[in-house]
Amino acid sequence: MRLSVFISTILVLGLIETSTAQLNRSIPSEKPKLIVELVVSQMRFDYISRYWDKFGDNGFKLLVNEGTYCRNARYNYLLTQAYPGLATIATGTNPSVHGIIANKWFNRNTGNEVEATADDKVNTVGGSFFSGKYSAKNLVTSTFGDELKLNNANSKVVSIALDAGSAILLGGHSANGMYWFDTEKGLWVSSSYYTDALPAWVDTFNSKGFAKLYTDREWKALQPIQEYEEADTAAVKSDEKKKSLAEKLKGMMDGIIGKPQPKTDFKVLLENPYGNLLTKDLAIAAVVGENLGADEHPDLLCITFSANRFIGSKFGPHSIEMEDTYLRLDRELAHFLEFINSTVGKENCLFILTSDQGVASTPDYLEKSKIPGGYFDPKKAMILLGSYLNALYGQGNWITGYHDKQIYLNRKLIEDSNLNLADFQQKVADFMLEFSGVSNSTTAHNLQNGNFANGIMVKFQNSYNQRRSGDVIINLEPGWVERNGKVTSANSPYDYDSHVPLIFYGWKAKRKSVLNPVYINDLAPTLSILLGITWPNGATGTPIKEMIE
Structure with a gap:
């Protein structure tokens, strides 16, 4: 009788110990480890x-x-x-x-x-x-x-x-x-x-x-x-x-x-x-x-x-x-x-x-459902922009770079030509709106001097860094992506990308x-x-x- 009581006591204590260990394991630590x-x-x-x-x-x-x-x-x-x-x-x-x-x-x-x-x-x-x-x-x-x-x-x-x-x-x-x-x-x-x-x-x-x-x-x-x-x-x-x-x-x-x-x-x-x-x-x-x-x-x-x-x-x-x-x-x-x-x-x-x-759906995929979309070709756009600037201001290497919807201008050439940088940027921004698929464009001057409370310009400003961003930044219409050798990309403020x-x-x-x-x-x-x-x-x-x- 004593032996059975002893065994029962050991089993109960074992169950209590096991339950306590499981309870302790389920209690979160003060800070995550x-x-x-x-x-x-x-x-x-x-x-x-x-x-x-x-x-x-x-x-x-x-x-x-x-x-x-x-x-x-x-x-x-x-x-x-x-x-x-x-x-x-x-x-x-x-x-x-x-x-x-x-x-x-x-x-x-x-x-x-x-x-x-x-x-x-x-x-x-x-x-x-x-x-x-x-x-x-x-x-x-x-x-x-x-x-x-x-x-x-x-x-x-x-x-x-x-x-x-x-x-x-x-x-x-x-x-x-x-x-x-x-x-x-x-x-x-x-x-x-x-x-x-x-x-x-x-x-x-x-x-x-x-x-x-x-x-x-x-x-x-x-x-x-x-x-x-x-x-x-x-x-x-x-x-x-x-x-x-x-x-x-x-x-x-x-x-x-x-x-x-x-x-x-x-x-x-x-x-x-x-x-x-x-x-x-x-x-x-x-x-x-x-x-x-x-x-x-x-x-x-x-x-x-x-x-x-x-x-x-x-x-x-x-x-x-x-x-x-x-x-x-x-x-x-x-x-x-x-x-x-x-x-x-x-x-x-x-x-x-x-x-x-x-990531954006491919324009080809959207086309099957008759949803607007397309590819924006930055190389062709920069060629046309360069021709426009040459016609407007004379022959020169006015564009120094284009990266991911950002246009970098030759500021030294603009300064040496006694041109106003803000006006030059605005001319470029206005021209970019003529391309199919371009929804918005703005200038570094506007982003540096504006204080936007809502709308798309807030997203422009949150992306803009004065030391590193371009002189002009564009945004494409929904469903449009840049032609970059891949079938699709992200890089927009729209729901599918953000x-x-x-x-x-x-x-x-x-x-x-x-x-x-x-x-x-x-x-x-x-x-x-x-x-x-x-x-x-x-x-x-x-x-x-x-x-x-």
């Missing part, structure tokens, strides 16, 4: 609802169903490109302040094109000579990750993406680990701006040869081709356009979407979903290798799935390739969430999913849907408030009240 900022590049807001029925239960659906879903989150500036978007997420302010006005811009002093994160003064760490010559020198404000490090030297910041710009701009200036993919050697690399040598865990990961394994893998449709609803004729080669959809699908019955590239061409990973798989694998290795989320000092892990951007620009948002990419990413997301929950714990990790930009998902999941994130307007530059201030640290030094956003209440 790990913050994961996951950016799915070029993810339009409508992708979640479009592919909802085909998603599994533990990826995108899990975030939406159990997290705080901001359904009305947007970028509030004109030139919605990837790098300005990533910088906005990280800094809590717009391009006018953080300085990353575009993926590339024109340098008036040197007369050269500037890549947002290129830096010839740093060296590659761990890869080919040119693959690591990047830094955050052009980002003129601090990021959330920078402020986290300043607040607590024991906090770690790690940022990962296939391309250097995505990793750097989301991670900031002072990250412990900053890694991107060297498409020449198939290795994850960094730059001397951040480190002198790769940590052992990155070397170990590189030695496993996952990059070659995924490069050699053929991209086949995840589901039978007949089940895919997306089909964008713009993704079909010109000599195939006359084929019927039935013929096109018949040619794809074996499920092949993309033919394998040469085995040594690692660039293929930029344009297929296995690049996302490789990125997720390294993110998991980073959590283990850096012991992220293992103590009371909050860590930050930044992940950008940038392959989606390259796939979307090549095939368009309404394509089988795009649909298949998201179905695969849903699985990778589910696996990553399961890993984080088993290692760090959902209650200790604040997970944020958003995007750096949207409206993106924003979801908080995990640590103290309530299950709710937020319909109030939210801007993406509100994210960094929100995280700063939650952690009780200083905001990024250029932040202009407002904390999202539904997350801090």
